[in-house]
Amino acid sequence: MLQLTHIREKTEEVIARLAIRNFDAKPLINQVLSLDNDRRKTQNELDALLNEANIIAKQVGDLFKQGKKEDAEVLKNKSAIIKESSTKLAEQLKSIEEEQQQALVQLPNTPHLNVPKGKTPEENENIHQEGELPKLAANAKPHWELTSQYDLIDFELGVKLTGAGFPVYKKQGARLQRALINFFLDKAIAAGYTEIQPPILVNEASAYATGQLPDKEGQMYLATVDNLYLIPTAEVPITNMYRDVILKKEQLPIKNCGYTPCFRREAGSYGKDVRGLNRLHQFDKIEIVQVVHPDKSYEAIEEMRDHVASVLRELELPFRILKLCGGDMSFASALTYDFETYSGAQQKWLEVSSVSNFETFQSNRLKLRFKEDGGKPQLLHTLNGSALALPRIVASLLENNQTSEGIKIPKSLIPYTGFSIIN
């Protein structure tokens, strides 16, 4: 959520920046600002009334003590009248505030100035590519054939147990999952992140604060009896640890990481690109989250980007980094880098990580703030990224490293898998 004072003070700039997303913010912003005027006016009136009522209440008390009952009765009546109009005003204020809030949450974050304009994924900027694309034999198999050939993943069995998109990992396939989780966590810890094991169900307040609610309701699984949501990413619980928190300056920066399964309904995304591991309802991911001083968030995002790149490098996977254009960035982001690894048999780039700076957009809803010496609390910047999501990494690893003897495990991963080849 954008900050009201920021919209008020830098109206033109906010509109200009939102244009980078091809978002015409003018009507909404005008609505927000006019509601804001109403709000302040109404509140002033209400405050004056309440002030009067407070004064009268005190006088009534004094009069009673002095035994002047009749005078007190007169004031009581006066107070009743005030109460009537103040109740009305309070209702009015509440509805204005709700309307304003509703308009406000429709505004996406303002992109950073060097986010490229554009509407579609094709307009994302390819800013880096490294690693050699694998030269596979003509009969190279896509991962969904390899997983069944070596009995690594049973998609059919998952359908039986749960439904499509809930694979069952087996044997070396299961072991590989566990190895990757540990590998990614160890890398994150070595990079200074603190490991967190959060709950994987969250309440409504948490889902709201990180922006999954209200608009992405349909994307989450909901345990209706207790009204709890299965997390779509560890970002939700790990970021919500700081909901309604005022940090001390010395506590910054906060760097947390965590492994969780992630659950996504993926409503509406059927058809192509969903075969095998490409798109699942349940998958494993290691997430990195940072909470930093507002001056430091663009340094932090570069650091996170370097971290993800170094992990992919260790896995010897060819990858590229895209700077997302305004139209392709998520609602809450000010700057996003997407990482894609090349999957040799599908001959496709697969998104395996997304690293974003949300600036104050998230912290505004979270009320995540810090205090500069002697100053007023101010909002922090939050960032997060995947480091990394497993399924597509597995797809790329399997496809790119297939040989006639079996599938080779990258060197850095062998200590974790305990085997060097899948056969």
Added chain:
RNA sequence: GGAGAAAUGGCAGAGUGGUCGAUUGCGGCAGUCUUGAAAACUGUUGAAGGUCACACUUCCGGGGGUUCGAAUCCCUCUUUCUCCGCCA
């Protein structure tokens, strides 16, 4: 799941209808003293809205109610603790 108790500022802990945004202690910050530090002493120290700045308003777990007036009374929800039951 059953019975009882409780929820107050960073922490501890008073406060059972007006003088309470809240006694006090600890912690934090500033100062006095000191070469410096500690100790001692003095002052200061929650958040949101609002204002050029004040004023003013709201917040004592959440929501609702009673009252001229609520941290204090009532209803309700949530959470925590103790006891019992069940259990990885």
